[in-house]
Amino acid sequence: MAVPATPARAHGAMESPASRATGCDPGHGPARASAACRAAAKVSGAALAQWDELRVPNVRGRDRQMIPDGELCSAGLTRFHGLDLARADWPATRLAPAARRTFRYRVSIPHRGSFRLYVTRDGYRPTRPLTWSALEAKPFLKVTDPPRRDGAYIFTGRLPKGKTGRHMIYTVWQTSDTPDTYYSCSDVTFSAARKQTASRRPAPARTTGSAAPAGRAPDTSASPVADTSPAKPPRDTELLVAGGGAAALVLMLATGGAVAAVRRMRIRREL
Numbered sequence: 001m002a003v004p005a006t007p008a009r010a011h012g013a014m015e016s017p018a019s020r021a022t023g024c025d026p027g028h029g030p031a032r033a034s035a036a037c038r039a040a041a042k043v044s045g046a047a048l049a050q051w052d053e054l055r056v057p058n059v060r061g062r063d064r065q066m067i068p069d070g071e072l073c074s075a076g077l078t079r080f081h082g083l084d085l086a087r088a089d090w091p092a093t094r095l096a097p098a099a100r101r102t103f104r105y106r107v108s109i110p111h112r113g114s115f116r117l118y119v120t121r122d123g124y125r126p127t128r129p130l131t132w133s134a135l136e137a138k139p140f141l142k143v144t145d146p147p148r149r150d151g152a153y154i155f156t157g158r159l160p161k162g163k164t165g166r167h168m169i170y171t172v173w174q175t176s177d178t179p180d181t182y183y184s185c186s187d188v189t190f191s192a193a194r195k196q197t198a199s200r201r202p203a204p205a206r207t208t209g210s211a212a213p214a215g216r217a218p219d220t221s222a223s224p225v226a227d228t229s230p231a232k233p234p235r236d237t238e239l240l241v242a243g244g245g246a247a248a249l250v251l252m253l254a255t256g257g258a259v260a261a262v263r264r265m266r267i268r269r270e271l
């Protein structure tokens, strides 16, 4: 695979939540040592150093016609096919559903343009090749020409609500000053933060006297989850390291679930 000498004009990819491209960047990618990135490197080799080159010219919004199913994460580019690997252990960023969050889109050279962020539908399985039909039809966030700071476009938006577990955030950056559109796959895991669950619990207790069902799950759609979550700029450490494979992740989730269950039992006893 001959990589032509690239002129010093380049581009970008989603950095937070980390995309497969920035995560597996052999230079600085926070996930570069993971099993998934190493498997991707076996397929894509040195191409993974070009984390900002997942771009296709002249798409002009026809993403679904131009980028083939199963190749969304490589933008249909053969040299990046390692990023399409369908595996359960891609390191994923933990997100709280419906929370406000700051996104960072890393750029090597800026462009004008619009970002569209899509999330996968319920039932998404990372072990299947990612298809357009696995994504919700409409983006949950659209931003045009956001400000740029410290080598990244920064924008804030609300995460999709009602999501749990493993999902993909698919980011399309359609530039307006070049013919190119860029594509990024960010593996994420939606789970409500523990302290949000705790702080929400006392509310139903004050309505005692009524026949409020004590064991009912809180109505997350009505809860201002975002206001309780810190809006601090995301860092590399937010990556769930899936180094030991999916087992570690499952263990973490199972442990978290057990802790929540114990807390629920305690609260119910106090009522």
Ligand SMILES: [Cu+2]
Pocket: 009, 010, 011, 012, 109, 111, 178
């Ligand atoms: Cu560029």
